[in-house]
Amino acid sequence: xxxxxxxxxxxxxxxxxxxxxxxxxxxxxxxxxxxxxxxxxxxxxxxxxxxxxxxxxxxxxxxxxxxxxxxxxxxxxxxxxxxxxxxxxxxxxxxxxxxxxxxxxxxxxxxxxxxxxxxxxxxxxxxxxxxxxxxxxxxxxxxxxxxxxxxxxxxxxxxxxxxxxxxxxxxxxxxxxxxxxxxxxxxxxxxxxxxxxxxxxxxxxxxxxxxxxxxxxxxxxxxxxxxxxxxxxxxxxxxxxxxxxxxxxxxxxxxxxxxxxxxxxxxxxxxxxxxxxxxxxxxxxxxxxxxxxxxxxxxxxxxxxxxxxxxxxxxxxxxxxxxxxxxxxxxxxxxxxxxxxxxxxxxxxxxxxxxxxxxxxxxxxxxx
Ligand code: G6P
Numbered sequence: 001x002x003x004x005x006x007x008x009x010x011x012x013x014x015x016x017x018x019x020x021x022x023x024x025x026x027x028x029x030x031x032x033x034x035x036x037x038x039x040x041x042x043x044x045x046x047x048x049x050x051x052x053x054x055x056x057x058x059x060x061x062x063x064x065x066x067x068x069x070x071x072x073x074x075x076x077x078x079x080x081x082x083x084x085x086x087x088x089x090x091x092x093x094x095x096x097x098x099x100x101x102x103x104x105x106x107x108x109x110x111x112x113x114x115x116x117x118x119x120x121x122x123x124x125x126x127x128x129x130x131x132x133x134x135x136x137x138x139x140x141x142x143x144x145x146x147x148x149x150x151x152x153x154x155x156x157x158x159x160x161x162x163x164x165x166x167x168x169x170x171x172x173x174x175x176x177x178x179x180x181x182x183x184x185x186x187x188x189x190x191x192x193x194x195x196x197x198x199x200x201x202x203x204x205x206x207x208x209x210x211x212x213x214x215x216x217x218x219x220x221x222x223x224x225x226x227x228x229x230x231x232x233x234x235x236x237x238x239x240x241x242x243x244x245x246x247x248x249x250x251x252x253x254x255x256x257x258x259x260x261x262x263x264x265x266x267x268x269x270x271x272x273x274x275x276x277x278x279x280x281x282x283x284x285x286x287x288x289x290x291x292x293x294x295x296x297x298x299x300x301x302x303x304x305x306x307x308x309x310x311x312x313x314x315x316x317x318x319x320x321x322x323x324x325x326x327x328x329x330x331x332x333x334x335x336x337x338x339x340x341x342x343x344x345x346x347x348x349x350x351x352x353x354x355x356x357x358x359x360x361x362x363x364x365x366x367x368x
C-alpha cells in the first residue's frame with residue numbers, strides 16, 4: 001500500500017534509494033579488517049577445506065544470474081579459482097559434471113525460483129558443496145542448501161530487482177575475499193578490499209545524488225523503441241543487467257552486449273534513434289570500449305557515456321554523460337548498475353508504465 005511506499009511513487013524507486021542502507025546491512029559485522037577478510041558465519045569452511053575448493057559454479061536466473069556473473073570475475077581475479085556461471089535451468093538439465101571439490105553457489109532473492117532450486121538438488125545429489133545466497137530468510141533454497149549467506153536487504157516488492165542485485169554482488173565480493181585470503185591474497189590487499197566494500201554505500205549515494213541529471217537523460221530518450229548496452233570485464237554483466245531493467249519496466253527492446261561483440265551483428269541495427277549506453281568506466285579494456293562507442297557515434301547512434309569521475313577526455317566526446325565515482329574494477333559494478341536502474345526507471349515513468357508490476361512478469365517464478 002501507499003503507506004509502505006512512504007513518499008516514493010513506486011516500490012522500485014524506494015528500493016533503489018534504500019540501497020545504501022541495504023548494502024550497509026549486508027556487510028554489517030562481516031568485514032574483518034585485522035585479517036583483511038570477510039566473516040560469513042553461514043559459510044565457515046576450515047582453511048583446509050577452503051583450500052581444496054577447485055572450482056566455483058554459480059547458478060541462478062534473471063538478475064540473480066547477472067549478479068553471479070560479477071561473482072565469476074571476482075572469484076577468478078581475487079581468489080584465483082576457476083569460476084563459471086550458468087543459467088540454473090541449463091545447469092540442471094545438461095547433466096553437469098561435478099566433482100567433490102566444486103563449490104556450487106545458488107543465488108536467489110526469493111529463494112523459491114523453481115529452476116534454481118532444482119539446480120541445488122542436482123548439485124547436492126552429485127556431491128558438490130552447495131551454498132545459497134538468498135534474501136528471504138527460511139526460503140526453500142536457503143533451507144535446502146544448509147549453508148550460505150543472507151543478504152539482509154529487507155523485503156523487495158518491486159518486480160524488477162534492484163537492491164537485491166547490489167546486495168548479492170556485495171555478498172559475492174565478500175565470499176570471494178574470504179576464499180581468496182585462505183589462498184594467495186596477501187593481508188594488505190584483503191584489508192584494502194575491506195575498505196572498498198565498506199565504502200560501497202557511500203559510492204551508491206553519490207550516484208543517487210545524480211537522480212535529476214539521470215532523469216533528464218532518460219526523458220530525452222524515452223521515446224526510443226530499441227536500445228543497446230555495451231561493456232567489458234566486470235561491466236559486461238552490468239550491461240546485461242541494464243538492458244534487462246529497461247526491457248522489464250519500460251518495454252523498450254533493449255539488448256546488453258559485450259562491447260567487442262557489437263561489430264559482429266548488432267551494429268547493423270544502429271540508427272539515430274537507437275541509443276547505446278556505453279560503460280566506459282576506468283577499468284581494463286576501457287580504451288577498447290571507447291573505440292566501440294566511437295563506432296556507434298560514427299553511425300549516428302546517440303551514445304550515453306557512463307564514465308569515471310574526472311575522466312574529462314571521454315566525457316567531452318559524448319553529449320550525454322553519467323559520472324560514476326572512482327573505485328576499483330571489482331567494486332564499480334555496484335555504483336554503475338544503480339545509474340542504469342535510475343535510467344530505466346525514468347524512461348519507464350516517462351512512458352507511463354506500471355513499473356512495480358510489469359505485464360507478464362512475476363516476482364518469483366516457482367514453475368518451470
Ligand atoms: C523473476 C524476477 C526477477 C528475478 C528472477 C530470479 O524473473 O522477476 O527479478 O531476478 O525471477 O528470482 P530469484 O528470486 O531467484 O532471485
